[in-house]
Amino acid sequence: MTIDQKTLTLFLDPLDGLFFRDGRPFGAGNAANSGLPMPQTLAGALRSHLMSRLGCDFAGLGKALRGGADLKTALSNQSAELAAIADLRLSGPWLFRSDSGAEPHGVVFPVPAVLHREKTDRGDGPLHLLRPLKDPPPGWDQTAAAPTKKALWIKTNHPTEAVTGFLSGAGMADVLNGRVPDKASLVSAMDLYDTDRRVGLVIGTDTNAAEDGQLHTAGFLCLAPGVRFVAQVAGLTPALRRVLEDAPVLGWGGERRQAQVSVEDAPIPGRPAPPDLADADGACLILTTPAPLANGWHGANWTPVAAAVPAPVAVSGWDLARNQPKPTRFAAAAGSVFFFDGEAPESLANDVCDGEDRRLGYGCVLRGVWRHA
Template identity: 25%
Template sequence: MKTTWLHIDPIDIFIPRGNRLFGGGVHGKVAMPPWPSLFSGALISRALADAGRLGDLDQPEKVEMVLEQVLGPNYGLAWLGLEAKGKTYLPLPADLIVVSETGTDKKRLCRIRPGPTNLSLYGIASSNLLGRPLVFEYLYRQKPISGFWMERKGWKDYLADLLPETDTLISDKELWQVDPRLGIALDRGSRTVAEGDIYTTDTLTLNKGVTFLVGFNSSSIPTEGLIRLGGDGRGAKITLADPSVTNELQEMGKPQGGWSGFRMILITPGLFPEGWIPPGVDPESFIWKINGLVAKCEAALVSRPEVISGWDLVRESPKPAFKMVPAGSVYWFSVVEGDTASLVSVWEKGLWEIGCNQEYKARQREGFGRVWFGAWNNKEV
């Protein structure tokens, strides 16, 4: 399936709302990076409108057939990040921590890595379910600094099991600004102002030269014009991305053969039937069997789950809310037998075809569950 790479530029403000309900005294916060479903939904709606097929979605059971006729059998969002001045950025993975050096403005990038199997030899007790507890590789106590994204060059080093340079980092303040807004709710019946319903919400404005970069698996997706994007149906312009930039992303995170250990990194939130445990991994032995590969999960770094929902345009009702493993979560595996080249199918399609039911799989097209793989030296030191 061909991947079409697009720039998506909000014309004015952008409101990527999270999952918090509005209510008395509640301030509407935005989710950044946005859910992939926000972009896939906008692009798919535009493709259906261009094909004159929106009226065919009158019954839920016909949706998948119509979408495949318009977009192809394996359509779906495959990549979501930011581009600024020819460089592409993604949020930091959970095992990379930024700290500031004492008394200076200099920043240092540190790693969290699996430690020795038996930490009791070092006087450390652990109730870890997996084989190897995680250790923060830093000698001094410094408070971590949040709000950083990493450029493609840094990700390339990271996936090769190297510590990236700090010059590959960029602060989110260099990418976008948060703009609080005051709003007044409308009465749906009369289309007039609803008395007493005043609210505040955050909006985002991308800095000059910054744009969303989206990779979508379909050759029939629109490549120019406008789409409705995010809260309030704000407009955004779509254009084809420069191949000189996107060609470097085609093979990012692709598993290589011959690894004795590897990391699996979620680049979009993942919907897992067993909570934090990836689909296909046995919840008792933590063994993963796939395409002839047998690997054991030795460690995992999983952030607090996020609840993701949405609006079903066909059924005119909210989509089921699911707890998802956040993007950036990392899993470390040691190979028991087989070859890591067997993981290519997971890299291509995401963690969906290994045991997820149809209710979960409905989120596949929206871009959830996308993963990258990186090398890991699993020898204990």
């Protein structure tokens, strides 16, 4: 079967509040709020939806996977159409703001960790970019405490703090070109989504009835009007695309809450293009999705000369086919920035993960440039 490697755009519109949470226990007396979806939740929902519509034998699939087969082989034993699902390569998801009256429009990305703001009482101080120093400061030694060749610096006498929230495509384009973005390009999380808290009953596993006095609270993710999720997919065969067009509603996240998916040929609006490296001191890579990396904060075969990496995020989940939890790993958060002398390694041009992690959507990057502080 011919696999179409053309990259298509997926828009996802939740039909109700969605629920995405980490691996911490959740039960009676607990409160859990949804976070934003990890890449594997979208990849898993899309794969499961396509498999179901194409008549996958899930019991047989689980048996093959528990026997040591990889997903491609296990699906190939059933049909060529199902086998094509294993070749899908997802990127994202990201939040997307449609033209609904609020500015700015287009895709929004987690704020890069190099963007700082001077501390003020009103929280509206000037913005600055952390940049690598040309020469190391006194006492800088490339050890475990300072593992990079260059220190990141802001030339200001005022204390600063990292900016949180999201950045528009235009603002990200400024950062990728080594410029401080306009404040108007910053988007608060409150302008994109809210939490709908609901109280529920605990259902006994043996009785399938409500347990006396056992309640829990769950906070569901609700997008603001005009806000959608957007992702990219490569390897979608004509047959798989027809499945999505004929059955566009899929279950996504906890409780398999419903979302409607639409496929478009046009690229994601507002996604910035890589800048020219000609007049810069080096290239940088900005993570737009989390990345489980071999050495925690960087990959196995590459070492940046400087990096801004926030606290890691836990990556886990439940393996439905094998009926067991997935191992917990820690990933560099979206918004992490890696600086390189000259060009970044060619293998990292579009992503910093490979294999199954990359197919799931982890490690997506944007390429930019930097100049010495």
